[in-house]
Amino acid sequence: MTGSTNEHHTPRSDRLAGTDPIDAVDAPSSLSRLTGQDRNDPGAVKDLTKESESYTHGHHESVLRSHRRRTAANSAAFLLPHLLSDMTLLDVGCGPGTVTVDLAERLTQGSVVGVDASDEVLESARGLADAHGTKNITFEHANAYELPFEDDSFDVVFAHQLLQHLSDPVAALREMKRVAKPGGFVAVRDADYAAMAWYPESPELTEWNTLYHEVTHAYGFEPDAGRRLASWVRDAGFDPDTIEPGASVWCYATPDDRTWWGGLWAERCTESNFAVQAQDSALADDVALEQLAQGWREWAAAPDGWFAVLNGEVLARA
Numbered sequence: 001m002t003g004s005t006n007e008h009h010t011p012r013s014d015r016l017a018g019t020d021p022i023d024a025v026d027a028p029s030s031l032s033r034l035t036g037q038d039r040n041d042p043g044a045v046k047d048l049t050k051e052s053e054s055y056t057h058g059h060h061e062s063v064l065r066s067h068r069r070r071t072a073a074n075s076a077a078f079l080l081p082h083l084l085s086d087m088t089l090l091d092v093g094c095g096p097g098t099v100t101v102d103l104a105e106r107l108t109q110g111s112v113v114g115v116d117a118s119d120e121v122l123e124s125a126r127g128l129a130d131a132h133g134t135k136n137i138t139f140e141h142a143n144a145y146e147l148p149f150e151d152d153s154f155d156v157v158f159a160h161q162l163l164q165h166l167s168d169p170v171a172a173l174r175e176m177k178r179v180a181k182p183g184g185f186v187a188v189r190d191a192d193y194a195a196m197a198w199y200p201e202s203p204e205l206t207e208w209n210t211l212y213h214e215v216t217h218a219y220g221f222e223p224d225a226g227r228r229l230a231s232w233v234r235d236a237g238f239d240p241d242t243i244e245p246g247a248s249v250w251c252y253a254t255p256d257d258r259t260w261w262g263g264l265w266a267e268r269c270t271e272s273n274f275a276v277q278a279q280d281s282a283l284a285d286d287v288a289l290e291q292l293a294q295g296w297r298e299w300a301a302a303p304d305g306w307f308a309v310l311n312g313e314v315l316a317r318a
């Protein structure tokens, strides 16, 4: 790993160590400066096209470990009351497919298609469906901006934790609307990083949250997607009268949940694509990333540790 830092600013690792409190409190971070540069000059940090957008987390095992805990009940509860057993459903950005397979098992007379831009996770999703013996499901490679389906194809088009990873979420929502049948459901759910809350207080977790915003902004993505979903859905041309905004929370506070959530984020800080992007953008070096990882391990070990992820949700009609 390259491990560069901005020479005009105290390195993130020193800020955490408290060696320069003035810089730590008052100065814009090196990441904020890069973000501003990026907004004025889209080529400054990365030349990303919609087809080649770099998924912030990548598919390191620590990332998939997070996604594999997801079920229809803990990730799509707002959609479940509207499902009928014979519906057709498309899951856009399905990842390793745990929610997708769960949904297919509820649509006993219907069928489900999961699509993702990563062949690696699609293989994992197919393996999961095989292991479950789920027959009414297929997985295909597809780009959310150019779904390979006719207009008016699905009763339900669903995307879970996808829009925060797209530079143009409104364009993807328009595409989701296109392939949904008239009157069909479009359902989206995304976390909101600025609304995440935790205890005990931790300078490392605060710095992690700041860095996460800086990295995703540098790459043109919006980590505070949850609060923006209804706005994006309106901008995509949905009838405002059909838009049902909401929110729900994941909470990790039991010893098992803390070990899982804290452990996977500790790994993601040093091993995942997030770590690579943080270093490539000169927003953090390997020392700072290891400090953030240690902060996550300490949070996980705290007997009173508590972490809440606020998710925005929207159900709309095509």
Ligand SMILES: C[S@@+](CC[C@H](N)C(=O)[O-])C[C@H]1O[C@@H](n2cnc3c(N)ncnc32)[C@H](O)[C@@H]1O
Pocket (backbone or CB within 6 Å): 050, 053, 055, 067, 068, 070, 075, 092, 093, 094, 095, 096, 097, 098, 099, 115, 116, 117, 118, 121, 142, 143, 144, 145, 159, 160, 161, 162, 165, 166
């Ligand atoms: C945070 S994961 C969510 C996975 C799954 N929906 C879940 O909740 O477990 C986001 C997924 O979106 C996929 N993705 C990112 N950009 C995409 C695009 N333009 N088209 C299709 N999939 C995309 C990534 O490969 C990744 O698997």
